[in-house]
Amino acid sequence: MSRQATGLRAWVLQRISAIYLGIYFIYIIGHFLFDPPTSYQAWSGWLADPFVAVAMLLFFAAVLLHAWVGVRDVVIDYVHPIMVRVTLLTLTGLCLIGSGLWVMRTIYLAGASA
Amino acid sequence: MKFRIYRYNPDQDSTPYLQEFELEVRPGMMLRDALMALKEQQDESISFRHSCGEGVCGSDGINVNGQNCLGCITPVSDFKAPVTIRPLPGRPVVRDLVVDMSQFYQQYRAVKPYLIRKDPLPEQEILQSPAEREQLDGLYECIMCGCCSTACPSFWWNPDKFHGPQALLQAWRFLTDSRDQATEERLDALEGPYKLFRCHTIMNCVEVCPKQLNPTRAIGQIKELMLRHSI
Numbered sequence: 256m257s258r259q260a261t262g263l264r265a266w267v268l269q270r271i272s273a274i275y276l277g278i279y280f281i282y283i284i285g286h287f288l289f290d291p292p293t294s295y296q297a298w299s300g301w302l303a304d305p306f307v308a309v310a311m312l313l314f315f316a317a318v319l320l321h322a323w324v325g326v327r328d329v330v331i332d333y334v335h336p337i338m339v340r341v342t343l344l345t346l347t348g349l350c351l352i353g354s355g356l357w358v359m360r361t362i363y364l365a366g367a368s369a
Numbered sequence: 370m371k372f373r374i375y376r377y378n379p380d381q382d383s384t385p386y387l388q389e390f391e392l393e394v395r396p397g398m399m400l401r402d403a404l405m406a407l408k409e410q411q412d413e414s415i416s417f418r419h420s421c422g423e424g425v426c427g428s429d430g431i432n433v434n435g436q437n438c439l440g441c442i443t444p445v446s447d448f449k450a451p452v453t454i455r456p457l458p459g460r461p462v463v464r465d466l467v468v469d470m471s472q473f474y475q476q477y478r479a480v481k482p483y484l485i486r487k488d489p490l491p492e493q494e495i496l497q498s499p500a501e502r503e504q505l506d507g508l509y510e511c512i513m514c515g516c517c518s519t520a521c522p523s524f525w526w527n528p529d530k531f532h533g534p535q536a537l538l539q540a541w542r543f544l545t546d547s548r549d550q551a552t553e554e555r556l557d558a559l560e561g562p563y564k565l566f567r568c569h570t571i572m573n574c575v576e577v578c579p580k581q582l583n584p585t586r587a588i589g590q591i592k593e594l595m596l597r598h599s600i
Contacts, residue, residue, distance in 0.1 A: 260562045261562065262560050262563075263566070263592070265562065266566055266592060267596060327562075328569065331527075
């Protein structure tokens with residue numbers, strides 16, 4: 256089994272990340288609806304709160320995980336030539352990791368400038 | 370009523386085509402009756418499988434106006450003309466409406482569709498409580514017509530690796546059987562991204578099953594059991 260991509264773990268990660276995404280979406284939409292930041296200062300002050308920053312970092316981690324499982328599923332379904340598959344998965348992985356690192360930098364800088 | 374029937378004889382035709390027929394439809398006529406009437410009266414070379422004529426043998430799965438069904442228990446009056454009859458999708462065509470179901474049977478064989486006992490077999494039957502027996506309802510009724518698996522996109526893309534709804538319904542039928550003693554082995558065999566986890570809950574299988582069974586629910590129960598056995 257060890258030479259196979261995972262089935263159960265990917266599936267569980269997809270479900271759990273989906274639940275977090277759902278809850279966070281309600282929270283963030285509610286926040287921007289009822290208490291939108293009025294200036295950049297207010298925005299970065301809000302992000303300096305560790306709970307807010309961690310919740311947002313977790314949100315992006317969940318997005319990346321969810322996207323990875325989703326793209327992996329699509330590739331396994333439709334892309335059968337092995338080299339094309341490996342290339343696509345590698346590119347997807349690099350894009351997702353890059354996006355994640357950039358998000359971390361953005362959230363850190365926004366919080367730090369408060 | 371106008372019928373359009375998928376015709377393909379690999380020995381003669383370079384490509385498949387639809388042949389049109391006009392047939393007087395009787396009240397209460399089933400699709401299988403219509404096919405037999407066409408074969409008798411208009412073109413005896415039309416090929417299709419059928420046997421019992423009452424939805425028990427599962428031989429005459431066909432695709433009618435885009436939906437898989439059993440020809441013998443589906444009334445012609447359910448459809449708007451022209452009625453387009455094609456073979457079950459995604460399977461290699463042997464001739465006309467007859468398809469090669471080998472991969473479908475291989476997937477069924479792969480889930481070990483029989484009771485596995487580790488204890489020595491008793492002299493008498495292995496008894497079940499009524500509640501334990503009830504677990505098998507909605508599972509044992511499958512007649513293996515193949516309507517569900519051939520309606521499943523995941524099975525179209527990976528018929529060699531994904532078990533498909535029919536085989537997975539049977540996998541659950543034995544996992545949930547109180548007399549079976551190979552739960553761990555069965556679950557281990559289903560791990561990996563293909564055999565079970567290609568199911569994306571599309572639910573075409575539930576929509577087309579002529580026995581109103583629910584393979585999607587069975588697949589969900591397998592995943593749940595797998596999760597419970599993993600942590």
